[in-house]
Amino acid sequence: MGISEAIYKRGKTAGVFPSLSTRRDEAYMDFIESARNLLLHAQQEPIGEYSKLLLKNAGKSMEPDPKSTAEAIELLMKDNVLKTYYRIKRTLQESFWECTYSSLHMRKNDLLRALDDAEKIGPGSVAYDLDFSIPEYATAEIHIQPGGNVNDPLSGLLYDYGSKVFMGGAADNDMFADMQASAVATPQNNKVHRILDLGCSAGVTTSALKRIYPDAEVWGIDISAHMVRYAHARALGQNLDINFKQMLAEELDFENNHFDIVVANLLFHEVPVSISRKILSETLRVLRPGGSFTLIDFSGDKSRDVYTMFFGAMDAADNGEPFLPGFVRSNVEEIMEARGFEMHPYDPDKFILAERIGFKPNH
Numbered sequence: 001m002g003i004s005e006a007i008y009k010r011g012k013t014a015g016v017f018p019s020l021s022t023r024r025d026e027a028y029m030d031f032i033e034s035a036r037n038l039l040l041h042a043q044q045e046p047i048g049e050y051s052k053l054l055l056k057n058a059g060k061s062m063e064p065d066p067k068s069t070a071e072a073i074e075l076l077m078k079d080n081v082l083k084t085y086y087r088i089k090r091t092l093q094e095s096f097w098e099c100t101y102s103s104l105h106m107r108k109n110d111l112l113r114a115l116d117d118a119e120k121i122g123p124g125s126v127a128y129d130l131d132f133s134i135p136e137y138a139t140a141e142i143h144i145q146p147g148g149n150v151n152d153p154l155s156g157l158l159y160d161y162g163s164k165v166f167m168g169g170a171a172d173n174d175m176f177a178d179m180q181a182s183a184v185a186t187p188q189n190n191k192v193h194r195i196l197d198l199g200c201s202a203g204v205t206t207s208a209l210k211r212i213y214p215d216a217e218v219w220g221i222d223i224s225a226h227m228v229r230y231a232h233a234r235a236l237g238q239n240l241d242i243n244f245k246q247m248l249a250e251e252l253d254f255e256n257n258h259f260d261i262v263v264a265n266l267l268f269h270e271v272p273v274s275i276s277r278k279i280l281s282e283t284l285r286v287l288r289p290g291g292s293f294t295l296i297d298f299s300g301d302k303s304r305d306v307y308t309m310f311f312g313a314m315d316a317a318d319n320g321e322p323f324l325p326g327f328v329r330s331n332v333e334e335i336m337e338a339r340g341f342e343m344h345p346y347d348p349d350k351f352i353l354a355e356r357i358g359f360k361p362n363h
């Protein structure tokens, strides 16, 4: 069986997401995706208004501090409508992982063989170390994905398919990644020879960057061998020449002043703040003077009120995001500046996702 046939068994209807093993599973997951869209995403605004009304009627503070957030959780989680909404959210999340996991594992051997075969061919390359020592913080079951990012040999495929369902179709055909890659800052003097994508997962943003800069040498690194193995096979399926390597973003195995562009898309909220400080120092080291760093992640608590802090805390619990609350409160823009980045103006009122852009000074 060829690599593409093994992974994209039923064709590429929504782009290059791996297909599940049976039509029944695919139908079920389409149902879960639609249920998430209708019961969760479409209700988010009215649920938000309802929650704020409950807070107001109870005379609660709207300040986004920890004490008010704890009080909001206590009050709102006594309400039956909200209890049901968050129960549905958690159940749909558990259901989609259960199905994705069992369906992909049904043909685990074929899929692993396809990843092994992909390693031997280009364009592009993949490198990892079977004895790599994974820090404890990275073993959390982020997104409640079975095995998390590092402990399941199919974690790259699970993550890719799971993201498709989680995004409710917005990531189909790599649309979301193309949009995010197009927001990546060009370096001073516009010369782009080398690009590094930190915490690349399935390599979706890495591939989008390669499409924008086809002549650049593009690298995607991730702490998980299973992620980079799949990222290589996925990029190969699109004939993209990208180098993937298992590596810690806080201990980059690259020379000083090596890259014109460094990107971290949704990495920082998945690591402790102490690690993100080290990642920023390493990023500055490997960037050339005038090089750009684009950090795309959740916005900070400046743009939040107590309801959005409550929503974030629920999301952190239901979506298995232990480091998200710490990141939101950390004021990453200040940390970047303190590390020595020249910051591009940042809109603190931007909610959900925001880009923080920093340049390595020329002096």
Ligand SMILES: C[S@@+](CC[C@H](N)C(=O)[O-])C[C@H]1O[C@@H](n2cnc3c(N)ncnc32)[C@H](O)[C@@H]1O
Pocket: 138, 149, 150, 198, 199, 200, 201, 202, 203, 204, 205, 206, 221, 222, 223, 224, 227, 247, 248, 249, 250, 264, 265, 266, 267, 270, 271, 275
């Ligand atoms: C939410 S995903 C990133 C998504 C990806 N950048 C994209 O655009 O699709 C976070 C990734 O960061 C990786 N990761 C976590 N800690 C890391 C670290 N210290 N160094 C490198 N990668 C790390 C995880 O294995 C996971 O694949």
